[in-house]
Amino acid sequence: DAMVIQNPRYQVTQFGKPVTLSCSQTLNHNVMYWYQQKSSQAPKLLFHYYDKDFNNEADTPDNFQSRRPNTSFCFLDIRSPGLGDAAMYLCATSRVAKSQETQYFGPGTRLLVL
Amino acid sequence: DAKTTQPNSMESNEEEPVHLPCNHSTISGTDYIHWYRQLPSQGPEYVIHGLTSNVNNRMASLAIAEDRKSSTLILHRATLRDAAVYYCIFNGGSNYKLTFGKGTLLTVNP
Numbered sequence: 001d002a003m004v005i006q007n008p009r010y011q012v013t014q015f016g017k018p019v020t021l022s023c024s025q026t027l028n029h030n031v032m033y034w035y036q037q038k039s040s041q042a043p044k045l046l047f048h049y050y051d052k053d054f055n056n057e058a059d060t061p062d063n064f065q066s067r068r069p070n071t072s073f074c075f076l077d078i079r080s081p082g083l084g085d086a087a088m089y090l091c092a093t094s095r096v097a098k099s100q101e102t103q104y105f106g107p108g109t110r111l112l113v114l
Numbered sequence: 115d116a117k118t119t120q121p122n123s124m125e126s127n128e129e130e131p132v133h134l135p136c137n138h139s140t141i142s143g144t145d146y147i148h149w150y151r152q153l154p155s156q157g158p159e160y161v162i163h164g165l166t167s168n169v170n171n172r173m174a175s176l177a178i179a180e181d182r183k184s185s186t187l188i189l190h191r192a193t194l195r196d197a198a199v200y201y202c203i204f205n206g207g208s209n210y211k212l213t214f215g216k217g218t219l220l221t222v223n224p
Contacts, residue, residue, distance in 0.1 A: 004157075042201065042214035043158065090157050099206045100146045100165070105157030 003027070004106035006091050012112045013081050021076040021109045023091030029104070031097050032074040034066060035090040037108070043090055049074060050097050078111075086113045118202045123219040126192045134187040134218055136202030141182050145206030149176065149187045151198040152217070158201065161187065197222045 005024045013019040023032065031050050035043040047056045049068040063085070065077040078085055088108045094101040119137040126132040138147065149161040162169055162176045164185075169176040175188040189196055201217040 042216055043152075043212075044214070045211055048211075092157070094210075097210045099144075099210045100163065101210065102160045102163070103150075103158075103212060105159065108155075108157050 004091055004093055004104050006106035006109050008109060009107060010110050012114060014114050015083065016080045019078050019081055021089050023074045023106055024072050025093045027093055027104060028071060029093035029095050031094045032068060033092040033103065034076050035092065037088040037090055081113045083113050086111055118204065118215050120202055120215065120218045122216065125221045125223065127223050128194060129191050132189040132192045132220065134200050134220065135184065137184045138204045139183045141204050142206060145204045147178060147185050148203045148212065150201045150203065153198045192222045194222050194224060196220065
């Protein structure tokens with residue numbers, strides 16, 4: 001089945017130690033999104049790629065970066081994780097960037113910062 | 115931000131219909147109404163979306179008010195697997211992003 005895959009499902013890192021979360025998709029979708037979801041809160045968009053074009057949300061901290069080396073893969077880099085960055089990180093895709101398009105979400109990676 | 119208003123929580127019994135309301139009074143004529151749900155410890159899952167007319171799919175029905183300022187997600191026969199947070203979102207025009215609100219936590223009793 002075509003899907004959005006996130007590995008690992010759980011990631012533990014140390015305060016200040018860079019960490020990378022990965023997402024891959026077999027849907028061949030043009031758009032890939034990264035969301036942050038803190039405990040008991042709604043998902044919040046961090047940034048997205050439309051093909052190779054990177055689009056950052058205005059309030060996304062500089063500590064968060066992203067890479068998309070090809071259509072299938074997208075990475076979220078947290079340069080110096082703080083305790084406040086502990087959250088579920090969700091990757092999603094959509095075929096194109098139109099308001100009626102469905103977004104397909106991965107299962108998420110739960111990040112714990114010690 | 116595109117804001118919606120939903121009840122914080124609702125409760126239903128298994129095999130009974132569930133009507134989940136959403137108010138979106140600031141919606142414009144070209145905005146789509148989307149519903150996603152998030153089961154515990156999983157990513158959000160698409161449920162249904164519509165523009166003006168009522169919509170049906172295998173998961174649910176979406177009833178859109180004539181003035182489009184509110185909509186209702188209908189689960190025809192709730193199952194335990196339907197227990198989730200249900201998010202109502204609207205976007206349109208050049209805004210294709212999803213802005214999640216707090217959603218409604220649906221509890222289904224056996």
